[in-house]
Amino acid sequence: MATEPAEYAWNLDFAYERLDPTFRAKKLTAHGELVITPTMRRLAASMPSFLDENVAVAVSGPVGSGKSTLMHALAAVSDVNTAIVDIVGNTPSDKAVWGAISRSVIGHNQGTAEQLRLAVAEHLTVVPTLLLVDEAQFIPRAAMMQLRWLWDQPFERFAIVLAGSGLYEVLERDDDVDTRIDERIPLRHLTPDKMRELIVAHHRWARATHPWVLDQIDAIHCHGSWRAWSKVLRKLARVNHEGPITVPVAERALSSVKGHPVTLPTPPPDLANWHPPT
Ligand SMILES: Nc1ncnc2c1ncn2[C@@H]1O[C@H](COP(=O)(O)OP(=O)(O)OP(=O)(O)O)[C@@H](O)[C@H]1O
Ligand SMILES: [Mg+2]
Structure with missing residues (x-):
């Protein structure tokens, strides 16, 4: 049977x-x-x-x-x-x-x-x-x-x-x-839009983060690579990070992975009042 x-x-x-x-x-x-x-x-x-x-x-x-x-x-x-x-x-x-x-x-x-x-x-x-x-x-x-x-x-x-x-x-x-x-x-490294979509699906901190910050992290370091994103997120976990990735948090994490100081460009005006979509 x-x-x-x-x-x-x-x-x-x-x-x-x-x-x-x-x-x-x-x-x-x-x-x-x-x-x-x-x-x-x-x-x-x-x-x-x-x-x-x-x-x-x-x-x-x-x-x-x-x-x-x-x-x-x-x-x-x-x-x-x-x-x-x-x-x-x-x-x-x-x-x-x-x-x-x-x-x-x-x-x-x-x-x-x-x-x-x-x-x-x-x-x-x-x-x-x-x-x-x-x-x-x-x-x-x-x-x-x-x-x-x-x-x-x-x-x-x-x-x-x-x-x-x-x-x-x-x-x-x-x-x-x-x-x-x-x-x-x-398989390919992902385009910035695709990577943002997948990383938001992947991790709650990314979901709580302004898309502009995610795009900066991708443009400066991750370049559509799952591995690079996973390293950045692990780095944040190691310092007991919780919640949205703010500009200073992103700068600290990027400086640490790159081994030199990283400063993000001027953020868009809505960054401070932005809330993730529910
Ligand atoms: N579909 C996915 N969902 C969530 N995380 C993923 C996914 N794919 C990859 N990752 C993350 O990215 C990391 C790197 O991916 P993976 O090791 O599968 O890449 P790879 O192509 O096998 O790399 P290599 O060529 O070095 O062997 C994984 O350890 C995991 O953290
Ligand atoms: Mg592999």
Whole structure:
């Protein structure tokens, strides 16, 4: 008898509460919400069919644009066995790549690269799996070809998501791999308007802050980067900040992150009497 899909399955509204607690504690800003973008929603909604069709997805975007957060959000709402692999080092050996993959997929990394690759493949023939490989731009060509071999196997239910900064440039070096990528999700640093909209959705201090101040922080330091915003908000949390980010608070935080004194330009006249929309 077919079982009903879990309530949370591929529904990113459940992602925050189901996130890996270590990722949530260490990577998300304290009191910050996980912001679900339309791109994230589209990808999650496609995952059931991607698993049926053994689809390979490549997520590429600049440093700090939210790739790892996207992977963790997907993992949080996955209803199949989900392995997150973090490739470490910038030219790992085959053994290091397969060791990392097999540790995540089958729970150990004992054996040669070849033995591990076959053991992973055997496991995937019986266990529906979503394989999320982060920092995939570091995977050397030979290991990438072996990985491609893996996702070419006719598993019953399997999908792979590769993520990395500059990943498309790396994949383009090899037609054999590049032509086997089925879906591409490009992430970018956000425009000032988009960043303001998302940061307001992300954090209550931002919601209470005059948009002009948010724009200044973005223009002077963050430049549409999630990572840079998360650092500024963490800095404020560390000094026990609460409430709206005023001009002096912004100047102090920016001076501290930039390492030199920062003075904001003359604020607009309505700044003192501004109240956040209710
Ligand atoms: N959708 C989001 N909602 C809330 N916060 C986010 C979101 N995306 C990113 N962030 C914040 O920005 C930080 C940086 O994002 P993340 O680590 O996902 O970027 P990345 O693209 O993986 O960077 P790198 O290329 O360095 O690996 C996260 O630790 C988190 O605090
Ligand atoms: Mg990352």
